[in-house]
Amino acid sequence: MSHSRLLFVALVTLSLAAVAAAFRTVSATASAGSVTPAAPMLAPRSGHTATLLPDGKVLIAGGMRRNQDFYKSAELYDPANGKFQPTGEMSVGRVGHIAVPLSSGKVLIAGGWIGQGGTDSAELYDPSTGKFTVIARLTARRGRPSATLLADGDVLIAGGEERDNESLASAEIFHVKTLSFQPVGSMHHARVSHTATLLGDGRVLIAGGYAGSVTASAELYDPKRGTFSETGGLSTARCKHTAGLLPDGRVLIAGGSDSRGWNGNLSSAEIYDPQTGKFTPIAEMNESRFKLPDEAVQLASGKLLVAGGSKKVEVFDVASGKFLLAAGELSAPWHFMTETKLRDGSVLLAGGYPNNPEATAETWIYRTK
Helix, strand or coil, rough: CHHHHHHHHHHHHHHHHHHHHHHHHHHHHHHHCEEEEEECCCCCCECCCEECCCCCCEEECCEECCCCCEEEEEEECCCCEEEEEEEEECCCEEECCEEECCCCCCCEEECCCCCCCECCCCEECCCCCCCCEEECCCCEEEEECCCECCCCEEEECCCCCECEEECCEEEEEEECCCCEEEEEEECCCECCCCCCECCCCEEEEECCCCCCCCCCCCEEEEECCCCCEEECCCCCCCCCCEEEEEEECCCCEEEEECCCHHHEEECCCCEEEECEEEEEEEEECCCCCCCCEEEEECCCCCCCEECCCCCEEEEECCCCCCCEEEEECCCCCCCCCCCEECCCCCEEEEEECCCCCCCCCEEEEEECC
């Protein structure tokens, strides 16, 4: 065969491969929804919280503009008009705190960093008045702990940092009826930047994080006994990852970083099976990413949304066991952004910071169609 004939065949083969690849990308994108820009917040924020309120609005609280420039301010996103409006101020500027919607309709705000260390301050936001009210203090100062709303309406708060590089193994319960905090059994491992996922049987899966080094350890909190027990370890040590409950009761763990920090962003993912107590690696994400929202949003289809740490947004498709890229993209690989599922099934993506200290006020809306 002549050189020209070989070249022609090669070009045709490459062209067909390119068409096929493009078709696969379009198909995957079409089934994974899309992300489009929305109105900006009133202030640029990263490390803030975003909580869905009973009336469908979203409370955006705290966060930072840049290092050591923390916000007391809060604002509300109204899906009806797609705009943000100011609301009451917290008692203290904080970042890396928790925000948990309670059965009363109020929101528990607690912990976080207020400077070089964590805080034990806590307060309640009342949507009916738009005000924050200081309540009893946490039993420990906690920067970036995990918080899990339990089946009985109380809240498990675990780990975090008391000061820089001083991770905690202790945990406590917020009792919604008495508005008080009570210590419970400590975790087997101190950790911060871990995930905590409520399982179908009421237990809580605590996974990953770091305390001097990144850990692959995982444990279960049993609310009936108030104790932690170790379970199978992650296949990959990771922190600042995301976790989400799947429709079948298993838990997806994805992304994060290893001990190399910014140079160790992970695209790997795995699934925890409560029946076996084991983690199993699965297909990787399309993008490596870390500093993610703690909880991956479960969509009406059962797919899980993963956003942040990359310009691309993707969903985990339970049926195929693969990650699919959504159409559109963010303006930068925003870290420590928030994702909040709205009543209509869309998801508000807000804030974060890129590879520099300056946060953004930009937001986006993810839609399944």
